[in-house]
Amino acid sequence: MEEKDPSCNPLDPLYHVDCDTHNTHGGDENGGNIPPPPPGYIPPATISAEDMNSFDLVRATQYGMLNRVTELIEAGYDVNRMDHENVSLLHWAAINNRTEIVNYFMSKGAIVDLFGGHLNSTPLHWATRQGHLQMVVQLMSYGADPSLRDGEGCSCIHLSAQFGHTAIVAYLIAKGQDVDMLDKTGMTPLMWAAHRVFGYDPARLLLTFGASVNKQDKLNGNTSLHWACLSGNHIVIKLMLSKGGDIHAANLRGDTPLDIAIKMSNGDLVKKLRDMQAAAQAAKQSLLGRLAANKDFRKKVAYVFPFFVIFIIGFIPELSASWAFKALLFMPCFILANLVMRWFFDESLAHVIPIAIYFATKFWMSVTWFYYIAPYIQSPMFHVIFMLDLTLLSYNFYKAWQTDPGYLKSNREDKIKTILELAESQTLRLEQFCSTCLIRKPIRSKHCSVCNRCVAKFDHHCPWVDNCVGANNHHYFIGFLFFLSVLLSLGIYGVVQFWGAECEIDFYEDGLTGSIYKMLKVSPWVFWINLNTGFHLIWVSSLFVCQMYQISWLAMTTNERMNQGRYRHMHQFSHKAASSGECKDSKDSCESDCHCQNKNLKIVSPFNRGPVRNVVDLFGWRCCGLLRPLKVDWTSKFTLDTEPGSAFHGSSLHQNRENYQFV
Template sequence: MADAIDEFEKEAGCVPILHPEELKPQGHYNHGYSDTINRKSHVDDYSTWDIVKATQYGIYERCRELVEAGYDVRQPDKENVTLLHWAAINNRLDLVKYYISKGAVVDQLGGDLNSTPLHWATRQGHLSMVVQLMKYGADPSLIDGEGCSCVHLAAQFGHTSIVAYLIAKGQDVDMMDQNGMTPLMWAAYRTHSVDPTRLLLTFNVSVNLGDKYHKNTALHWAVLAGNTTVISLLLESCANVDAQNIKGETPLDLAKQRKNVWMINHLQEARQAKGYDSPSYLKRLKMDKEFRQKVMLGTPFVVIWLVGFIADLDIDSWLIKGIMYAAVWLAVQFLSKSFFDHSMHSALPLGIYLATKFWMYITWFYWFWNDLPFVTIHLPFLLNSLALFYNFGKSWKSDPGIIKASEEQKKKTIVELAETGSLDLSIFCSTCLIRKPIRSKHCAVCNRCIAKFDHHCPWVGNCVAKNLLLTSKDSTSNLRKHLLRKHPRVMVTQAATSRLMESNDSSKPQLKQATLTTTSAITQRKVNSLVFDYIVSEVQPFSIVEKSTFRNLVEGLSGGKSPVCRKTIMAQMEENFKRMKLTAVEVLQHIEHVCTTADIWTAHHRSFIGITCHWIEPDTLECKSAALACERVRGRHTHDVIAAKISQVHAEYQIQGKV
């Protein structure tokens, strides 16, 4: 087994990646560049660079100059690497497009690993480059010198977005490389995180396949790597814990060889749950999930009864009663350690709620039924009880707003997000394979994405979200009464909005045939406004207005009107910022309390902080938000630096005492 481990411990060969901010050579290549040369000096004298170096740094003008002078874009350098490889690994989208237009071969093999540019882009996790190369016909199923295709490389290096895109574009989720390894096996062996393993499992990957040479399943490889995160996922997906490799070893045997107590215990429990071993009667009960659920739900019923029973005993000695209460506490501790699992946080509150109602009704009918009048007491009590259980049942079993999608829709969503540059795990759920709408979230308890998610309520065993937060116009709930009494303007606004939506409902038939109307010629001011809005909303660089393709597009659509220059639009941006800041300060002056959130990130070796303010409008009860700052952070991310920056922004908007 040591030989097998050594064989696969060899890291996949890496090619150098050179960024504009960093000239230090990487991997086994050494281009002899000085570490002390900064970015500015490179930009000043790039006219002397050769085409390989210019490609690595994305100097488009220099590359075009050399190609136009006669350089063959298909010619590899001394390391057998083409310009397309260098552009791909450094994510130079414009250069890739240019080189392919000049005849570069999109699937050209090169480098020590005999890889294509698509392989290089995949290793570095450049999703946008993968998308562009595949649009130009790159084949993701080609294998490199190590026998891996792109989906295997993406799984090895933990590039979940690329794995999702390749599978959505038709790559087999169970594709084997030359060593018989599937993407799931590589993810289990190399990636010590939830994804991309969770993503692959969602695509219904075969968890019990064995590789070609060792017959190791994904669970074997996870144990060899000590990957506890993936082991838990595979066991939850019913991986075969008794599968044997070519040497007759099970995952449990490998765990024992590595003397990992956690893996041994979990694999033994999984074996016992499947009936491979003969555990004791108590262990069988512990492993029975249905029985554990019944214990968690039933414990509150027994405990509440025992508390009342002991208190009602005709015993004068409170010492004896104290001992009995201590015995009850010890029994609960035993049950919690033996039968309570991670679902306790949702099952136990529900059991407490049901037990409370159960013993309340037992007490009512046993003690009060014969002593109270039916019409004035019992009848209202019974009617309220019916309403209570009706609402509880609706809250328990209603759909809170589950976001659903077919398999075809999921793959289509992945492709659309990837090709628009927005396949980000912050807006894409790798478990449900859907785009998460605003305010939606994947509920860890329900294991599904919920629209307008608020929280998972353990007292009703369901999520409080879109479909469980609404109050209809005919509702007599306390929420509607409160709104009518305290916030009548909210109800008026809601009614007006409903009428407006009904009047604008496009699904209703049109009573008159629509006619085409002509508009007057677009003005230069309108063109400037539209260009400005586009740059702001799409977060585009100011330099886009200087690109000939963009200027041609604007002129063609506007009838000859040219977009403003870069200097003008930067001045307009500054002016608009000052005006919006004054407006925000004026609005926040009338708000009594606000909440601010901050986020810090690093990009291109620079640190930034973003601060957003949230408040509730007192008249409409609408939640409002405004971005207060997106600024550079100098120095380290220490608490004093962060606090000073946040305090500075609070002072600028005069909200220090309102947060």
């Protein structure tokens, strides 16, 4: 007969069913993944009063049964007594986020920094591993020390970084923890995040707070970039390189990040690091290499390049020479273009190319209008319309390009204050907090990965204006699309007039190929410019119609429409049919957290005031007081208005959730 642990006494308040099931309750806090429930586990909804009365002290603490816990503690048991696994009651309350029970234990003299468990860690360590920000805040309010090391030599900031609990990382730094704190082996939180977390957070947050990218650990001499290469963490590697990660740094074995990538057989990473090393080497050896390494020079090349490409493709066929000679002219131009693209273009210039193409297309189209088409336009009114539209287009483009779209600004003191306020009010969640800008995000805002800033009422980042489209410049962007569509349409109309005067085109007689031949024979340049004009008209007009539909009919931004599942304030729950006793809410309204099976999800914008008013609100039209646009400061609006009769109404953005974790 197998001998049982002497501590497994059914009459002992610390006895729990897992003594007979080989500790399957997951007492070891390793990991942070919640293990399966032990044999004999009873779902909370099915626990009867009789079951609760039979719970031992550990099980009652795990399930949050405050009355049963109080009953057993008041019977005279020491709140700091350790169970057979050397785990205290406060540990069990912390890992299961039982805030009321923690308050009760502390009132009974519980030691907040008591070490226990297989990893010899404190309740604060346990709560941190599980990602319970509420419990971390509560324990620290009772004096828990987050800088204490557990049996593995990690403090709480190391644990929160390696398990990806970004909100806890932010709170700990705001409470004064060193962003580059070293664990037993000399690893920083950034090293842990780079090695363990395959995502932007919390590495991005640590870098924003000034974490050292090139600091080396004591045991291996690895930098954060080494650790990211070991795990093939491409997302974090990109962050490290953008923040000045040293690709030449060698660890104690003499291995660089490239060497590690080769050992890990990571082909994509090897190619990327080798290209960076080659570029750095070339920058030291030649003038061309130095120019290619100069970001400002490369950006200027990217702006000028489309002007020459569009010109060459249209100009060479326009020459009065044989096609064989024209083909010969194309060859050096093609080689030169490839060399320029190879030396000066990379993914960092991707956002420059579209706006450069816009500038080039608009310039050569205007030249074509005045040089080729103007003589064939009989009505002076068309010239007036063209010039007026060109002026309005230039104005709206400039305003959409240069206007602050609604960037959210904050200094370090405000960021720390915001983190503390959100954490201590239990509203520090990543959907409402930017881990890069370290600010509370207003409703409808989003962090732009291109601009690397948060934008109020974010619509999208538009490469054609090289700027975000947000609260302050959305109406200019719509004006840009409208007047550009008109300009492109005028351009096509002018080309049609040109062809009508210069060549007789009969699609029935000549067919498509014959008609194209006649157009090319008259002027290859005009044909080429018209081809560009038609291409741009397709996407510009389509985008304009899509934008107006979203603005007027849906009252959504592009970001909200594409990510509508993420925004709870746009979720409207209703019953499919009337039911009795299935839901605590009415049949017309049901909360997202309700477990009623007879409900339906509908996406509805709470900002919709009707098609006309939505457009008026965007452009701010007044028209002698006949129109009254709604003015909203989207940089400081964090919640929906819930009062009856308010402009926007809907559910609160902050809704409490019961988070059960039985370990």
